Amino acid sequence: MSEHQHQESHVIEYGNYIFIWLGLLAFTGITVTVSGINLGNWTIVIALFIACIKSWYVLNYFMHMKYEEMVFKIFILTALFTFFIFLGFTFWDYSFAR
C-alpha cells in the first residue's frame, strides 16, 4: 500500500494547469465560432468532436488520469464502452423500427 501512496504524490505545477485552461478556453471559442457557420449536419459532429477533445484534457490533466495506474484507465474505458453500447443499440433500434 505504501507503494501506491508514493506513486500518487505526483505534483502538477500551477503553470501547467493555466496552460490547459487556456487551451480549453480556446476550444470553447472555436466551438462557438463554428456554430455560427452553417455547415448543416457537420455542425453537431464538429461540436461533439471539440467537446471530446476538451473532455480528454479535463480527464487527463485536471482529473490526473494521465498519472493514474492502468486499472483506472481500464475502468474508464469499460464505462465508456458500456455507454456507447447503450447509445449504439438505441440508434440501431430506431433505424430499423421505422
Add this chain to the structure above:
Amino acid sequence: MSSTDHAAAVHQVHRDDYGSRLGMWLFLFTELILFGGLFIVYAVYRFMHQQEFHLAAQELNTTIGLINTIALLTSSMTAAMSITAMQKGNLRFSKGLIWVTIGFAFVFMVNKYFEWSAKIHHGIFPGSKDLLAKPDGEILYFGLYYVMTGLHTFHVIVGVIFFLFILRQIKQGKITSDRYVRLENSALYWHLVDLIWIFLFPLFYLIH
C-alpha cells in the same frame, strides 16, 4: 512490537488513498450512466425533431451559456490547483483556491437563476399553456433542457457542499499536505460537473 508500533501499523492499513480514489471513480461512472441515459434520450428526440430543436434553441441566450462555460472551466482549474497547493503544504493558498472555486459555482448558479427566470417569465416552463401550444419537438427540447440543466445545477450545489465540508476539515486539521484524498475526490466530482457541462453547452445552446 510495542503498542505504539501496532497503532501505527493499524493506522497505515486503514488508510487507502488509492482505494478511495478508485471508489470515487466508480461512483463517477454511475453519474456517467445517469447523464448518459439523458443524453441518449436527447439524441433520439433531436434525431426525430431536428427542425423543432433548432427553432427552440434560438430561445436560449448563448452569451449566458458561454459565461457559464468559462466559469466552470476556470473553477475546474482552481479546484485542481488547490490540490497542488495542498501537496506543497500551502494550506492558505489551497483554501483560497477552494473559495474561488465556490465563487465561480455561485456565478454559475446566479446566471442559471436569471436564465430560468427569463424563460419562466416568457411562459416557457414544463406544463405551461404557452409551451404546450408549441409543436412536440419544442416541448421535448424544453423538457430536456429543464431536466438536464436542472440535474446538472443540482450537482453544482452538491459540489459546493462538498467543498465547504473540505474547508471545514482543513481547518480541523483532518486534511493536511500528506493526507488530502478527500480534497482530491471532491475535486474529481467537481471536474465531472465541468465535463457534463462541456457537452450540455453545445447541445443546448449552439444549435444554429
